[in-house]
Amino acid sequence: MQYHILKFLENIRNPFFDTIANLSSVLAEVGILIPIMIVIYLCINKKMGYIIAISLSYVLIITNVVKTAMKVPRPFMRHADLAPMRLETATGYSFPSVHSAISSVFFPLLGKVMRIKAVRVFLTILPLIVGLSRNYLGVHWPFDVFIGLSVGYIFSLLLYPLFSSVYEDEDRLTKLLIDASVAGAILTAIYGILYFKTMDRIAYRDTLTSAAVIFSCNLGLLIERKKIGFKIIDSAMKKSLNALLCIIGLLCIAAIHLPGRLDAICVIVKYSSIMLWVTCIYPYIATKIGLLGHEEA
Secondary structure (H helix, E strand, O other): OHHHHHHHHHHOOOHHHHHHHHHHHHOOOHHHHHHHHHHHHHHHOHHHHHHHHHHHHHHHHHHHHHHHHHOOOOHHHHOOOOOOOOHHHOOOOOOOOHHHHHHHHHHHHHHOOOOOHHHHHHHHHHHHHHHHHHHHOOOOOHHHHHHHHHHHHHHHHHHHHHHHHHHOOHHHHHHHHHHHHHHHHHHHHHHHHHHHHHOOHHHHHHHHHHHHHHHHHHHHHHHHHHHHOEEOOOOHHHHHHHHHHHHHHHHHHHOOOOOOOHHHHHHHHHHHHHHHHHHHHHHHHHHHOOOOEEOOO
């Protein structure tokens, strides 16, 4: 039945639907999510930046570990007559859909900083469109999307109140960030070794990436909380400069590339550097040059 659903979606493709599907899929990719997270974290609501970053790191590692364990082939791997689109986004196994999972965490949480109800409602249903786009593009089974969306929505409902309360409790937040950093470091070592030894990109590269992200994201937030403690300054100019300079630095780090077996090291260095840059290195620099203030003790 899943095959027939994908075949039906393939048969109704047209330029308009293709554009919508491609744009929807892009919305759940790092090139969009991280810049938006930067704007929230440095310019709008630091607390929500923490909650979104931690939540995404959790969902990302969980879904990718499940992918590696289940090893479900993508639709086009089983059925040669299917014609997938945006193959560059189909880098790992199929189950569950990471695009669906992270979009159904990110956009509902993003909606909580929006004042207009219609925008909040749109952001809540947007993940459904993202998930459908992955089926339309032929890179995921419908069940992959269903589970991804279910996990993401459940996490967005559970993690927001949890992390919101933890954020106000210094001891609990510190413990949570330390525990996540240690777990991420262990997983980074495990999947780093597996990827280095096998060079199996489908099985291990995305999982290694997510392990590096949960390690460095939570470590960076821990460093920010304990050593920096920045405060957003109510200046449109300074907010704009913070977003621009942080994103420029992000793009420079993202250009890192190492060939062959060194790709395992590259993944760890690149994604750890990206998250540390966003969460603590840039905020430290910005406080020193006056683009961010300091929280009162």
